[in-house]
Amino acid sequence: MYVNPDIKKTVRVFPEEGRRAYLRYDMNENSEGLPLDFVEAVKREITPEFLATYPEPSAFTQKYADYMGMKPEQVLATNGSDMAIRYLFETFGEKGKDVVTVAPSFEMYWVNCNILGYHHVPVPYEPDMTMKVENILAAIGEDTRIVVLLNPNNPMGNVYTREEAEAVVQRARDVGALVIIDEAYHYFYEKSFLDLVKKYDNVAVLRTFSKLFSIAACRLGVVIGSEAIIRYTKNAKLTFDVNSIALLFGERLLEHPEIEKTLIAQEQEGKDYILSELKARGYEVRDCKGNYIFIKTRRDPHALAEELAQEKHVLVKTYGKGMLRDIMRVSVGSRAAMERFLEAFLPLDIAEEK
Ligand SMILES: Cc1ncc(COP(=O)(O)O)c(C=O)c1O
Incomplete structure (x- = not known):
């Protein structure tokens, strides 16, 4: 059977499934979602x-x-x-x-x-x-x-x-x-x-x-x-x-443009919060201009990401090769979402207070 040779040689890695059971900071979604009353009202239509x-x-x-x-x-x-x-x-x-x-x-x-x-x-x-x-x-x-x-x-x-x-x-x-x-x-x-x-x-x-x-x-x-x-x-x-x-x-x-405004304000507050909490603990961080940040973790980010998933049910993004090999990308959300992340992350990394 003929297979298009370009498609045949394309290597794909699809995202893991079963992510709803985790706190998701790995794919730059809003980990908390839209206000429930808004979703319910739209569903009724x-x-x-x-x-x-x-x-x-x-x-x-x-x-x-x-x-x-x-x-x-x-x-x-x-x-x-x-x-x-x-x-x-x-x-x-x-x-x-x-x-x-x-x-x-x-x-x-x-x-x-x-x-x-x-x-x-x-x-x-x-x-x-x-x-x-x-x-x-x-x-x-x-x-x-x-x-x-x-x-x-x-x-x-x-x-x-x-x-x-x-x-x-x-x-x-x-x-x-x-x-x-x-x-x-x-x-x-x-x-x-x-x-x-x-x-x-x-x-x-x-x-x-x-x-x-x-x-x-x-x-x-x-x-x-x-x-x-x-x-x-x-x-x-x-x-x-x-x-x-x-x-x-x-x-x-x-x-409902007010929803967009509220979400921007919430995510900005969450980002400012997590960046300042991490900096206060001596972490090197990068304020990526999207809804995500880089953290230079103290431990190997790959092992840490694995433990976060297994022990704390928290997902983050790491990179197997290249210049991002030593960093962890974390999607930002509201302040509450960032508090939940830090609660899981800090005890697992070697987070000595300065
Ligand atoms: C830069 C960029 N463009 C496009 C997409 C695809 O988004 P979607 O297909 O969900 O609209 C993503 C998703 O992560 C992205 O990071």
Whole structure:
């Protein structure tokens, strides 16, 4: 039987299952979720007739466009931003040609390169965890079809100045390449590059409802771009990819902007709290600009993560290789969520008070 050779050689590692039984600080979700009364009210709208009807994304798209100050023709809802990445790659990438990303970054960018037979050009960080934008610019050439910037980057948490982002967009435009600006984590770092969509015709911004908006289970992402980018990307999409429950939750969240504000304030408070608690105990920490931090643990982070899972039912993210081998990434949440984390973490690490 024929198997697509690019897919055959792609190596995948899927997230562990059974995570609901744990305190989850490993995948940058909101570990506590949305207010229960809001969820219950939305659930009451899910009737047998609602479930029997195919999804209709326009009401959500219109609300999202209004919320972003865009036209509905500039917005496309997708089955998580994961699916948005695939659609943009299929639409604007070319087999054998280059996709430029920084490294390390969100793994689905290189996974999609492998699946589609694109050539991944990783731009490495400096040993001090900074990124030189001139290295990104130098990696963009005639063969580049797509450049990816994460603002802020996951996992490194670095951000770009407007001048840096525009230099990348202009260089990409010179060679006819699309720039994907993935803003999964912009809520925690209010400097968005959404306005570049209005200024340049080769920019697509990605947003997700899985992180701050706390509905990772529903799978809802959004692409924002020029009308032409959205028109072409729609040609690549499945007819009914975003489900009605995701669209309903998305709409109701947009109708309640106070929820977004409260969640941002809560997560910021939790982040400030955990950073100051750890610093007070002499820990080296990195304030990644998303809803996650790095901790340089005193013990080996891999063994510690294992013990946290086994003994305390707490999940965190560690890295098997590369410059992040010695750190632990912890997703932040409310102050209460951070207190629960520290209660589990501190006694297990060698946490001598200074
Ligand atoms: C930078 C970035 N982009 C996109 C995603 C995918 O999010 P989703 O498919 O849940 O919308 C993630 C998830 O961790 C991410 O970190």
